[in-house]
Amino acid sequence: MSFPLAFEKRLAPHPWVRRLVPACSLALSLLVTALVLSSAGADPAKALAEMARGAFGSPYALSETVVKSVPLLLTGLAVAVAFRMRLWNIGAEGQLYMGAMACAWIALHGGAVEGHLLIVLLFAGSFAAGAAWGGVAGFLKARLGVNEIISTLMMNYIALHLCDFLVYGPWRDPDGYGFPKTAAFPHAAWLTTLGDTRIHTGLLVALAAVVVVWLIFSRTRWGFEIRVTGENPEAARYAGMGIVRNIMLVTLLSGGLAGLAGMTEMAGLSHRLQHAFSPGYGYTAIIIAWIARLNPVSMVVVSFLMGGLYVGSDSLQIMMHLPVGMVYMVQGLILFFVLGGEIFAEYRIVWRKGASPCPIRSSS
Secondary structure: OOOOEEEEEOOOOOHHHHHHHHHHHHHHHHHHHHHHHHHOOOOHHHHHHHHHHHHHOOHHHHHHHHHHHHHHHHHHHHHHHHHOOOOOOOOHHHHHHHHHHHHHHHHHHOOOOOOHHHHHHHHHHHHHHHHHHHHHHHHHHHHHOOOHHHHHHHHHHHHHHHHHHHHHOOOOOOOOOOOOEOOOOOHHHOOOEOOOOOOEOHHHHHHHHHHHHHHHHHHOHHHHHHHHHHHOHHHHHHOOOOHHHHHHHHHHHHHHHHHHHHHHHHHHHHOOOEOOOOOOHHHHHHHHHHHOOOOHHHHHHHHHHHHHHHHHHHHHHHHHOOOHHHHHHHHHHHHHHHHHOHHHHHEEEEEOOOOOOOOEEEOO
């Protein structure tokens, strides 16, 4: 039996569609969120106002939102670099953990290094560790044809459990009362903070990475090769572009950026490696990259708003006494509708008789 509704790709979406669809998606997500909160016995208007106040309602709230946005921006850039080439790097979380572990090792064993040189080593080591972790998946893809979605996802679990092994085992602080964490880093391995806030110089690193990635995408031959290879590998091969070389370089850069995110969390905030320090930044990064349409500049705004969602949800749990499961549900609803709405920016629904079930075709 044929289905009369079909998705038809928009050849050139009108600018008003780009503006209207996200606004409608956000409004619908807030409506459903209000219904869920109401069913849980909470006042929806008060709860949503509390989320906004917790994320943006004071200088402290704004600073915490900025702090959350730093790893989100770096991991968002990491996956966007790979996605531009149609390489589906789902492993930013594991690459972030590898960067954090490299940062911890250098900070705890680099006592002979003084001053800013230690910070430089932390950045270099974390980038290298994340790049190496991403490069393994790149090598498997380029040389053996292994699906990068599977390899990067599985490597996440390896990295997370390796971190747990270290903080529960050989790296555990003997004076830490049994908690799974390392000893505190020396102050020379701490990133400088802005005034009395927790905003650290990792923010400058993230913004610099935005500029670098934007320049690569828009102003370099390599960025052109990345785009062409992703859109048409056969045409890229015919033009003499190095497919294997580009896969390796892209996965190295992607993993390195995620590794820097781990370093900023360690040297900028916790100042020690500990169990489950990431709430899933590497996975949220995938959503950030798609909402921003892989545009590095747009990711600055999206990462800030996503950081506000994290901080606002925490405030919702503390001030409204909602269970953590409800907080995660609110986060998921907002992300689901905002991301799902992107389909309607690219496709429109048409009514036609005799159509196959939900085919996707381009307008003639």
